[in-house]
Amino acid sequence: MSPQVSGGKVAIHFEGEPGDTRTVTYADLQEQVNKAANVLTDLGVRAGDRVAIYLPMIPEAAISMLACARIGAVHSVVFGGFSAEALRSRIDDAEAKLVITADGGYRRGSPAVLKPAVDEAVAQCPSVDNVLVVRRTGQEVAWTDKDLWWHETVDAASPDHSAEAFDSEHPLFILYTSGTTGKPKGILHTTGGYLTQTAYTHYNVFDLKDGDVYWCTADVGWVTGHSYIVYGPLANGATQVMYEGTPDTPHKGRWWEIVQKYGVSLLYTAPTAIRTFMKWGNDIPAQFDLSSLRLLGSVGEPINPEAWIWYRDHIGGGDVPIVDTWWQTETGAMMISPLPGVTACKPGSAMRPLPGISADVVDDMGEPVGPGGGGYLVLSKPWPAMLRGIWGDDQRYKDTYWLRWPQYYFAGDGAKYDQDGAIWLLGRVDDVMNVSGHRISTTEVESALVSHPLVAEAAVVGATDEMTGQGIVAFVILRSDMQAGDDAVAQLRQHVSQEIGPIAKPRQIMLVAELPKTRSGKIMRRLLRDVAEHRSLGDVTTLADPAVMNLISEGLSHGDD
Numbered sequence: 001m002s003p004q005v006s007g008g009k010v011a012i013h014f015e016g017e018p019g020d021t022r023t024v025t026y027a028d029l030q031e032q033v034n035k036a037a038n039v040l041t042d043l044g045v046r047a048g049d050r051v052a053i054y055l056p057m058i059p060e061a062a063i064s065m066l067a068c069a070r071i072g073a074v075h076s077v078v079f080g081g082f083s084a085e086a087l088r089s090r091i092d093d094a095e096a097k098l099v100i101t102a103d104g105g106y107r108r109g110s111p112a113v114l115k116p117a118v119d120e121a122v123a124q125c126p127s128v129d130n131v132l133v134v135r136r137t138g139q140e141v142a143w144t145d146k147d148l149w150w151h152e153t154v155d156a157a158s159p160d161h162s163a164e165a166f167d168s169e170h171p172l173f174i175l176y177t178s179g180t181t182g183k184p185k186g187i188l189h190t191t192g193g194y195l196t197q198t199a200y201t202h203y204n205v206f207d208l209k210d211g212d213v214y215w216c217t218a219d220v221g222w223v224t225g226h227s228y229i230v231y232g233p234l235a236n237g238a239t240q241v242m243y244e245g246t247p248d249t250p251h252k253g254r255w256w257e258i259v260q261k262y263g264v265s266l267l268y269t270a271p272t273a274i275r276t277f278m279k280w281g282n283d284i285p286a287q288f289d290l291s292s293l294r295l296l297g298s299v300g301e302p303i304n305p306e307a308w309i310w311y312r313d314h315i316g317g318g319d320v321p322i323v324d325t326w327w328q329t330e331t332g333a334m335m336i337s338p339l340p341g342v343t344a345c346k347p348g349s350a351m352r353p354l355p356g357i358s359a360d361v362v363d364d365m366g367e368p369v370g371p372g373g374g375g376y377l378v379l380s381k382p383w384p385a386m387l388r389g390i391w392g393d394d395q396r397y398k399d400t401y402w403l404r405w406p407q408y409y410f411a412g413d414g415a416k417y418d419q420d421g422a423i424w425l426l427g428r429v430d431d432v433m434n435v436s437g438h439r440i441s442t443t444e445v446e447s448a449l450v451s452h453p454l455v456a457e458a459a460v461v462g463a464t465d466e467m468t469g470q471g472i473v474a475f476v477i478l479r480s481d482m483q484a485g486d487d488a489v490a491q492l493r494q495h496v497s498q499e500i501g502p503i504a505k506p507r508q509i510m511l512v513a514e515l516p517k518t519r520s521g522k523i524m525r526r527l528l529r530d531v532a533e534h535r536s537l538g539d540v541t542t543l544a545d546p547a548v549m550n551l552i553s554e555g556l557s558h559g560d561d
């Protein structure tokens with residue numbers, strides 16, 4: 001660890017979706033970060049101030065994050081696929097002073113816009129003094145007196161900047177993630193422990209060597225991008241690929257073409273992507289030379305054994321190690337994962353806690369279940385990259401993670417131990433859905449739905465989906481006093497997309513007359529999940545009106561869209 005990296009070593013091989021490329025060496029990166037740090041300081045950003053970053057997957061995303069870290073400002077990266085409203089609520093909650101964005105980015109073969117969403121959000125956020133705009137696509141953008149071009153300010157700034165020293169507990173970033181209520185929570189991470197664990201795990205779990213070319217396909221808007229594109233790999237002096245676009249643009253072999261082109265040796269991606277490639281067919285990766293790959297990683301959701309084996313055979317040539325890494329936005333870095341060359345793997349299991357990490361599987365009473373048992377995953381000792389709280393909401397931090405069993409961190413995941421003591425993750429046990437590796441809460445989607453004038457009531461569940469892990473299924477009661485057109489379902493899906501972002505669009509919306517409730521008025525999601533997954537209904541005796549379920553099941557056969 002703490003490598004001696006020469007300035008000439010490539011930090012980032014950037015590949016834009018249209019095929020444009022940039023090579024950023026460590027010396028280039030330092031110069032860019034210094035310049036950006038000078039601009040941030042000139043704009044009045046000080047240690048402890050918050051900066052929102054809403055960018056496509058371009059080097060300026062990493063540069064902006066590091067420039068904040070360099071001056072002790074706290075970044076809050078918001079995934080570029082989130083809507084103006086989602087951006088507004090995040091800027092507002094953190095009271096960000098500056099927003100860094102771009103005119104747009106390339107997605108699915110054409111330029112997509114980002115700046116209009118920022119304009120809409122910033123108009124309602126009095127905390128924001130300035131907006132720094134990277135020119136990526138050259139599209140026409142509206143301009144306000146808060147806006148500054150990156151190329152006119154950062155490019156012209158001095159490359160000299162002295163990094164300031166901060167306490168190891170100085171806040172590094174806030175990253176919003178979905179919890180069990182409608183309002184996303186701002187997970188707070190600090191500097192020293194976070195960097196220690198991201199660098200340590202990136203080095204050991206990927207068995208990093210000097211000549212490696214590493215590629216993590218996540219977006220910097222998620223924690224995987226923070227820890228395993230920006231902080232871990234760059235702290236270790238790794239060379240990595242950063243790709244802007246989608247896997248099927250301009251053809252379905254784009255990722256494998258990139259692996260071949262840059263000689264990628266370490267690849268880190270999500271099970272949803274692997275399942276998508278399986279569907280597209282073995283002949284696509286077979287057209288490319290993937291022999292440079294020597295280790296594959298998986299993250300974000302449980303990986304089914306079929307996908308694990310396909311990944312190893314069709315991408316890894318049959319004999320590479322696979323590391324299935326379990327962790328969360330809250331844990332900051334990997335917690336449970338095999339170590340290549342050390343752990344014998346079982347397809348579908350994340351195996352054991354990494355050295356220094358203490359995890360356990362416990363029952364309802366908080367008692368360890370032991371080999372062969374199933375229950376809840378808990379973390380039983382603190383760890384370096386542990387979240388330090390929820391931004392502005394200490395009570396929610398206590399309630400979410402420490403209320404159930406005060407001696408354990410409650411992860412929110414179900415898990416089982418097999419007879420050999422390997423851990424198998426079974427998905428969330430709370431109201432958080434995992435759709436293509438993205439965390440979305442049922443209540444967040446419900447709130448978005450009921451904010452539409454047509455909707456009286458809504459209940460949302462995550463239904464098992466072969467491709468995306470879970471799919472969002474909504475049950476909606478329309479208001480009787482409103483005239484709903486035939487396109488009500490389409491309107492509502494669009495509305496959720498506007499309120500949160502396209503990733504939260506329900507796969508299916510069913511218009512129903514009633515929702516199944518207990519006598520105390522609680523919606524019985526378990527029954528709705530049974531309906532959404534086409535299962536026979538479980539126990540309905542606690543329902544206030546058991547006949548409701550017949551109505552809903554009938555509705556399902558008509559409600560598919």
Ligand code: WTA
Nearest residue numbers: 299300301302324325326327328329425428
């Ligand atoms: C799930 C992503 C099974 C889990 C890094 C967790 C996984 C949530 C795995 C965190 C894995 C992540 N196997 N499930 N290897 N990795 N998860 O905060 O449910 O976006 O609680 O962090 O993803 O999602 P988050």
